Amino acid sequence: MTAQDTIRARARELLESGEVASFVGWEAGRFANQTTPLIISDPADADKLVFNEYCVNTLAKYVRDLVPRGKVGLVVRGCDSRGIVRLIIDQVIKREDVYLIGVGCSGAIDRKSGEPLKKCVECRHNNPVICDEMAGDEVAKDEPADRFAEVREVELMAQPERSRFFESVYAKCIRCYACRDVCPCCTCRECFVDARRENWVGKQNNVAENRFYGLTRVMHIGDRCIECGECERVCPMDLPLMKLNRKVIQDLNDLFGEFESSMSLDEGPEPLITYDLADREEFM
Amino acid sequence: MSVVEANGAAAQVPENWEPKIIAFCCHWCTYTGADLAGLNRMNYPANVRVLRIPCSGRMNPQYVIEALNKGCDGVLVCGCHPGDCHYVTGNYFARRRMMIFKRLLEYEGLEPDRFQVRWISGAEAGKFRDTVMSVVEQVRALGPLNLTREIPYFELPAVPDGEEAFDAVPEEVVPEEVSA
């Protein structure tokens, strides 16, 4: 039995027994090798579920909208499961709100190029970190050689080059907020960009305002980022957003000790919501 | 060759350019220290505008970006010495946050001297003066901010009553008995 068969069978059972009110997975899209997220509540739809190497979307964020309808069943790989851990730690959902069917993942493939997705090449945890049952076995995957290679690449540039690099990034941004909407860390009830009365960020699209949005988002999610790379994948302008997130993660590691967010439910506080008397002193 | 020329920014430095710097000062220590500097009649450059915040832990990274976007050339954040925070731990959080944020800004191409954080107590009027003077000189050497900001987009004609008016207290907040 393939993982896909198991997922279909279990989804049907869970929905029929009423244990979950809705089930989240993937279905085939219109085009060859395309998949799209699928949310079902009718057991008869379970056969639409697919699982293959073209499942590019991360599903965790959907749970937030679905929990009010009852318990949610969900297929989780490494990235999805860490998203769920994130939502639980951030108290968006509770552990008992979700039923997780884990599945090992060997990395998704870009349907256009046939190459593995960038986010999957860089993935360090391809097997679920949390789940209720596994469909199939865990999958071995090569660890990426250097987690912060792309950060170092930018750091090696001279200062004016770096500012030009990021200015061109912000010049391209159209502020569609897809990076925010897909991110399992971005769960504010009202995002600062939507708070028009406070007017944190202006509505005009220019480098300065786009930088304001970009930097604020990085600071908001920096110590919680699960490195799923979805923001970068969904960006319609292909902006290198993980270069920013990983910079913060790298600095957190250097300054406050090795840390990887959302690996288990009982991890300590994130580096930026705590402190240590012995922290390095740079501002004397 | 002046420092500005060495910096390569000489061509863009307008005549009579003065750096504009915002200092976010913690109410309990640095703001009091600045007050003491004033009481002691210490001289320091008028390029710095002091803004009071309740605690350095209240310092929102967005304030820094907004200040740079809206026309400042440098930002200084000051708070109580670690261990002296009026709210006990505020500056410990600020320390972590600002360490990360400073590195992030430098990563994006901001010169390190343009964003500085210092711990200055209520008694350290001299340190406040020295810090302000050194920040002003460092930013002056760097020249105007080299990041794209909102101001060029704004493209307003000069304020009718001169640039001084913008630097002065806006008339609408001047208490009546003063203006009368």
Add this chain to the structure above:
Amino acid sequence: MILNKKNLTPLLENMAAGRDVFVPARVDGVAKFALFGEGVECAFDLVNTTMPPKDLLFPQTQKMYHFDVDANGNYRIHEYDESREQVVFGIRPCDMRSIVCLDEVFLTKGFVDEFYANAREKLLTVCIGCASAAETCFCESMGVDPQAAPNADIMLQDCGEVYRVLAQTPKGEAEVANWAAFVEEGDAEPVACELSLAVNMEGVVDKLEGMYDHPIWENLSIKCLNCGTCTYVCPTCHCFDISQDMRRKDGVRFRCWDSCMFSEYTMMAGGHNPRPEKLERVRNRFMHKLNFFARRYGMSLCVGCGRCVEKCPVALDITRLIDDIGACDVAPAAQAE
């Protein structure tokens, strides 16, 4: 009249003298219409640019006026008119259709948008027909011929090695008169463009009349992220917001693209939001594309360019929606209610 493809660059160099000519190009990895000039590589191989050409007529951020106070305390308004002579060269027939839609919105029914009207009047459109289509193209289903654009000033039909030149408006004829050095007499047969994607729009507009409360919207919206990608890459989405930047009593009022996908789009001053959830927002977007606009202006607001199909982060596909609407069992009588 025919134009050899080899003559494109010299022709463009000639046209660009004294005017802004916009061509499809990849700028920093983003396919969009860019100002022709030094360092810009024309990308006529692109079936479609990622960013639509609408920002030539309706920029993402557009200054409207600047206000300040004179010595006597009176507010003064200084209007901006930044429109200038522009040429868009290599726009596709689907995007030309989108300009028909935008013209309807900004110039008809008694409402004339000055900013749009000024820019539109100064725009010369040179449309290049499509010899091949992307997998996401479905313009034929939306009534667009991939080798024809009746509203273009000049139509270049792709005939393989050469373009067949058709001057379709007086403005276009005047322009083509200057092309003598680059074109030659003759005729050629346009290459037939094969589209792999098709939808059946028959009855969709009428059916949607009775589908406002249909469960189809619930199923569709549930997977939508509510980002603004589809609206910003859409060549016909034209919603904008007006806001201002102020410094003391001086300020600039500007308008900028807005998206019906955002929660604050419909947020009212008192805090009420008539479209509070994804469901209402997604329904509004697709109803506007396929029904509201058709009712008001007699044409679909979707031109079949396929950009949203291509770019949607969750592959929420308008062509599947149209198919699903077609498959829905809604009695035509429902529309009478």
